[in-house]
Amino acid sequence: MSNYSFEKRKIWLSVGTALIATSMTATSADGLGAFESVSAPATMISVSTATLNEGEGGEGEGGEGEGLAQTDLSSDNAAYLARLGLIRGHLWVGIKLYQEGHIAMAKTHMKHPKDELYAGLEPVFEARGVEGFAKQLAALAAAVNQEQGDEAVDNAYSELLDAIDSSARVETMSAKEALISISQMIRTAADEYAIGVKKGSIVNVHEYQDAYGFTEIAIERLERLTTEQKEGAAEDIERTKQLLLELRALWPKVNPDGYVDGDAASLYGAAARIELMALN
Template identity: 55%
Template sequence: MNEKRKVWLAVGAALVGSSTLQADELKVTAHEHHSMSIIAPFEGGGEGEGEGSGAVDLRINDSAYLAQLGLIRGHLYVGKKLYDQGHLAMAKTHMKHPEDELYTALVPAFQARNVAGFEAELTALANAVNDEQGDAAVNNAYDGLVAAITAAEQIPQKSVKSVLMSLSTMLLTAAAEYDIGVKQGTVVNVHEFQDAYGFTQMAKARINELTATQRAGNTAAIEEVNEILAKLPELWPTITPSGEVEGDSGPLYGAAARIELATLN
């Protein structure tokens, strides 16, 4: 999938604010995003130019910022999982470089938020995998990168609403990826199928990063979102599929919509 489209999908749900939005509407919106002109999300902060385009400022929009970091996490997570399973060629395709558009869009946000980026850590992991430096090097590089991303996220300093909305955005993006990866029950694009898996797993994991203080003031919403995530069906019987799979993107779109509604109650 074109990385600029991923950038748009990563921030697009941050613009969605209607309490009447349903899963079908989310699905239409996601497909419309594929044809939009992309305005770099850190440029300006108002309306973008081009048909249907807009801009979200990652320097100040916490939900979009966290979603963008979540997509990077998802790429790396599935890449590491593929590596651990011995699928080296596939793993290499998911390893992000600092020049990648997903990371590049975050650089001004890191500067504005006074947090360190993770360019060196991304490079170290990409080199460890691509140069086949061995398990110890890959594991060390991955652990260091995850720690650096966690430091950049600053989850304890974010509002619970921003964190939960980032999960909605990540699932919306995962649904759009699943639509690209699976057509009429047949896997036609393994890479996008894998991306959808990584984004979903990272959305599920992120809610566990909320602190006790954050949870204490938002118990009902967090419990509702936990239940939504727990009820997601298993859409990935394997991350290296061929042929037919059972499942479609509908549950992902539905979960994204329900999580958004949970943040508005």
């Protein structure tokens, strides 16, 4: 492996601060090494690093595949917020597609309690003393998939957002935890964008859209930080905001036609810079 490739992988891995207690061998066949299987409590959630090869071997949202590490979402606030942010990102882009009349596409982004991103969260919610949002998630999926109409979809989405907010309790987290969660979400958006866009061509519109949703929710999370959370981190929060707003140029439309002038490198770079700000 070239020194450049190794350094690039180190930068990408640094963004995943939720990946704890892992063992890597940089000289293995894929440069990532193998993670040993260990017994883990019910609140341990797998997080994928396999997308360093542009999605080969798994997805950055925690999909099954090689390069998995584990983090305890019951105690890791940043990773917990990132996981809920990914769920919200899927929903955000699904609703946007629905509002623009792309009903079939919207259905593919509707999450259900049995889906991958929600699976395994129940013991985490129990450990954190929150109710979760399985009922509301199922209600929105049903409203969209069964085409129950705009009012039903809007009401279900509003109730779901309230339930997610109640479970997230972002206002109780530190600015550092919020920023790290944002860096993790943007890193995952980069993984998805790298799968969806190749040399300006849309090769997987679903992944392109996922990346859009994750980035928009990251922006929203940043804008909702409280005055207390911003104290002592105002400069880094403002710099993060500017980085995120610049990323919007990567998505000219939610369902684009033709060439897209964007590259995942912008997302990877932003994710690394945001994490470094948070850690400092």
